[in-house]
Amino acid sequence: MSKYSRLSTSPSAALKAKLDYPVIDTDIHTNDFTPDFEDYIANYGGSKLVDELRKAEFGRLNPKSEGKDWYQQTPEERQYHRTLRSPWWARVTKNTLDLATYTLPSLLAERLAEQGSDYSVLFPNNVLAAAGASNENRQALQRAINHYHADLYRKYSDRLTPVAGILLNDPKEAIEELEFAVNTLGLKVINIPGGVKRPIKAIADKYPADKYPEIARYASYIDFYGIDSEYDYDPFWAKVVELGVPIATHYGSQGWTGRSSISNYMNNHIGHFADGSEAFAKALFFGGVTKRFPQLRVALLEGGADWGAHVYIHLVDRFLKRNLEGLKNYDPTEANADELLDIFEKYGQELTKGRSFTKEELLQTVLGSSFLRHSRSPIGDELEDFGKAGIEKIEDIRDQWVDNFYFGSESDDRTIATAFNDKANPLGVKINAIYSSDVGHWDVPDLTQPLAESWSLVEEGVITEADFKAYVFSNPYKFYTQANANFFKGTQIEAKLNKYQPAPVAVKPAAQKVAVGV
Structure with a gap:
């Protein structure tokens, strides 16, 4: 055993030893080792691609900065430019072993047992860095990034798999990268942005971005792909289903109205993943995407699961009042x-x-x-907010919201009780909460603690033991295997499930009757 092993003192490992089912972590954040990462990018596409990566990274961390980061600006400059207070001190540092673990694949693979997990899906910090690249270099940079992560973690595929970053600026480009990531690189999960910023054409035509960059920065809207988009994303969703790929997103809303403080990160942070993911998920629902592609499986991570129940409840409530028959009350x-x-x-x-x-x-x-x-008065389709989704009864809402979406909840998130509250949720359903430890970020100072921390919710009566099993195993397993039945083939999950299966009971042959006499 390595001198760095914490297996014997890990509360999560101790808990895991008592469970008769595997544990699947849907959200571990890893850090790319910059010298190696940039060398790979340079070998892949030359120094210009590295320069593009660096510029994209600076722009992501310092929006509206006018060439200076937040700390380089005076309070007056921050006020003048409305420079967003972005995340700071976001990595674990005092726990040096964990800091190294998130950067070194071999160490992470070795310590997975200390975390109490059998299998983990990884989100490297640069997985969507190409989102900030120029149009001419975006696709090449994204492909290089995916290739790097596939090569880096391939030898640990029995217990770890990195996501492929897929940008959705253009559906055709996204399909090309999806096919390359899955068919060539062998990646099994994709991470997408929940929306892409686009110019408002009426303003862009009058004030072209090359002449009026300041106006272009603000005169934009967010395309959430599912509704009101200028692009047809159905071919992309169809390809995702065809290839059997589960989708994940960590889509946040920092910088949106109400989340744009120039001084306070927590003001911008609390609830922002839930808000961003809600906007994306509702666009898929109301745009009829989950109706047309019932096999689509989407994980919305880091925002908790209570908002999934909240939206589901309100979808049902609103439909009951504003379906076509109900609208007659307001005509x-x-x-x-x-x-x-x-x-x-x-x-x-x-x-x-x-x-x-x-x-x-x-x-x-x-x-x-x-x-x-x-x-x-509105006429025809203008009357039916639920029309594109094809909702005719509340069971349709259940089928197109509850079945398609999975909600990543961190170990200390007590609001998960809302997801499992089948008394409050219409039709007695439980929302698909999935274990997303978020290790690698500041909210997890010790990777040996999250699983045990989640179990404390059982001890306190917040959730049941059955809920816990659904959270850390059944729901994640369902999420991945409903998209791809062979997702866990050759992994520790397959091996553990075989181990946990009870041996078949030997059945003795029935005794033959012997005729006595005639």
């Missing part, structure tokens, strides 16, 4: 003008004060701006 043409006039004549003299109204004038006055602001 202005359904109002009885004769009855309204009669009621006002009996009870409205205090307000009308002798004014005379035709029944049409009175109706328009009572309805007010909610009626008058429209040049016409």
